[in-house]
Amino acid sequence: VLTDFEAYPQWNPFVVRIEGKPIKGTRLKNTLQNGDKQFQFKPIVTAAEPGKSFAWLGSVLVKGIFDGHHSFELEEVGNGQVKLIHSEKFSGILSGFLLKKIGADTKQNFVKFNEALKNRVES
Numbered sequence: 001v002l003t004d005f006e007a008y009p010q011w012n013p014f015v016v017r018i019e020g021k022p023i024k025g026t027r028l029k030n031t032l033q034n035g036d037k038q039f040q041f042k043p044i045v046t047a048a049e050p051g052k053s054f055a056w057l058g059s060v061l062v063k064g065i066f067d068g069h070h071s072f073e074l075e076e077v078g079n080g081q082v083k084l085i086h087s088e089k090f091s092g093i094l095s096g097f098l099l100k101k102i103g104a105d106t107k108q109n110f111v112k113f114n115e116a117l118k119n120r121v122e123s
Contacts, residue, residue, distance in 0.1 A: 001121050002054050002072050011120040014109040022048045028056060034105060047071065059092075066092040086114055 001007070005018040013033065020028035024045050031040050043058035046069070055071035057063075073085040088110065090099055099106075 001117065003048070003050070011116050012113060013116055014113040020045075022054055024048050030056075030058070032109075034109060043068075043070070060094070060098075064092050066090070066094045066098050084114070084117070086110065 003022040005020070005022070008018055009016055015030055016033045016038070017031040018028055019030075020026055022045060024047060026045050027042050028045060029040060029042050031038055041058045041060075043056035045055070046057050047053045047055040051074060053071065053073050055069065058068045058070065060066040067090065069089045069091075071085075071087050075083040075085065077083050088106070
């Protein structure tokens with residue numbers, strides 16, 4: 001479900017579109033929805049191991065200004081259940097400033113993402 005990018009518009013309220021392939025080293029084109037606004041960024045896939053992990057690194061303008069390393073790790077816990085470890089680590093010289101502006105909204109949007117992902121997988 002995480003790498004079925006064509007289906008994202010059907011279930012994902014935050015990352016409403018991803019164009020590209022989940023292959024390490026490739027560039028994606030991600031479209032995010034925040035309220036009535038959309039914005040795009042083009043991260044590079046840093047990990048893509050089916051059934052185990054998927055990650056990307058996005059940067060604003062150039063690497064080192066405001067970078068986000070986003071990752072999904074899947075851990076089998078038994079009885080047909082999987083634990084999702086979903087994280088975003090920000091860095092760069094403007095990260096503190098920008099996180100004060102967007103941090104709360106970003107966190108809430110990823111909570112919505114996780115809830116929608118859970119519903120999608122369980123349906």
